[in-house]
Amino acid sequence: MTSPTRPRARAVGIPLPGTPGPLNAITDVPGIEVGTAELLSSRDPALATRGIQVQTGVTAILPRGRDPVPRPVWAGQFSLNGNGEMTGAHWVRDGGWLAGPIMISNSHAIGACHTAAVRWMIETYGAAWEDNHLWAMPVVAETYDGVLNDINGLHVTEALARRALDAARPGLVPEGNSGGGAGMICYEYKGGTGTASRAIDIDGQGFTLGALVQANHGLRPWLTVAGKRVGEAMTDHRIPGMTSERGSIIVILATDLPLLPGQLERLSRRAAIGIGRAGSPGGNNSGDIFLALSTANQMELPQFSGAWRQMSCLNDERLDPVYMAAVEAVDEAVLNALCAAQTVPLARPAAGLCHAMDTERLMGLLAG
Secondary structure, three states, X not given: OOOOOOOOHHHHOOOOOOOOOOOOOHHHOOOOEEEEEEEEOOOOHHHOOOOOOOEEEEEEEEOOOOXXXXXXXXXXXXXXXXXXXXXXXXXXXXXXXXXXXXXXXXXXXXXXXXXXXXXXXXXXXXHHHHOOOOOOOOXXXXXXXXXXXXXXXXXXXXXXXXXXXXXXXXXXXXXXXXXXXXXXXXXXXXXXXXEEEEEEEEOOEEEEEEEEEEEEOOOHHHOOEOOEOOHHHOOOOOOOOOOOOOOEEEEEXXXXXXXXXXXXXXXXXXXXXXXXXXXXXXXXXXXXXXXXXXXXXXXXXXXXXXXXXXXXXXXXXXXXXXXXXXXXXXXXXXXXXXXXXXXXXXXOHHHOEEOOOOHHHHHHHHHO
């Protein structure tokens, strides 16, 4: 993976609290791998078969990498505003765990990504999957990229989703116009993929919490950075006709802290506070859908487990710094998506451009 071509939020100089991990990314959590794949008509003009720009892609997260044994992760899920989709969420809420990849793309790509994830699970887990009548229920989430992309052209295929899965690695995560974030808009600037992490000390032990967002939400006047309502002064280059929030945001939180499913559900709720720091109230037309997972308490699938299960978990009284880490990481991940993204044309280029955020202007406002 390559590093972003524009400086991230901390490098720009935005004052941000908390101590990030070495990469300041969800991949700071041991075992987490992320892959991205894009389709861009700016690179391949032949993609624009309907005379509309193609700017879309897929992001894949492997909570346990390519472990050939299907080991679930404990998980919790919360929807602040449900105008969107996250497959598998019902079972996460009931069962408290998920197995296999997590994928994020555009609103019309759920089926292609789901098929790719199922096929990946069948191939990766092999006989253990085939011989035990196991079924796949992967998590696939979406946000709408039709303002920048020919979403009705159905350009995301199973093959593209598989490219994202095959590209998954530990290490740096491409941000901005990458993966499922290729065609996304955030506070009427080019948005997309963003990530951040926080180091957490609990009773002398070090743990990590990471966030990955697909940021496609917010109106410009709402934009708030480091506590200042800067969007009201950054009035140029707004998206024509955008008078109400029509996007969404997906947030994936991951940690190596041992947490119970109920604790993870409560942790996922804190993503709402994280996106609220940048100004969004979670608009009516927005799908603000969050999932939190823990790689601790490694287990076999319940079908292969005995009658009893033992787990360690954090005392609820020690959760406050974990919640704060989630809020800070989500806020910074959104800002990283904004800072890393690059200017692109709207889906119909004659309509104009979706501009990258002017970070020099932003820093001038923060200093004023």
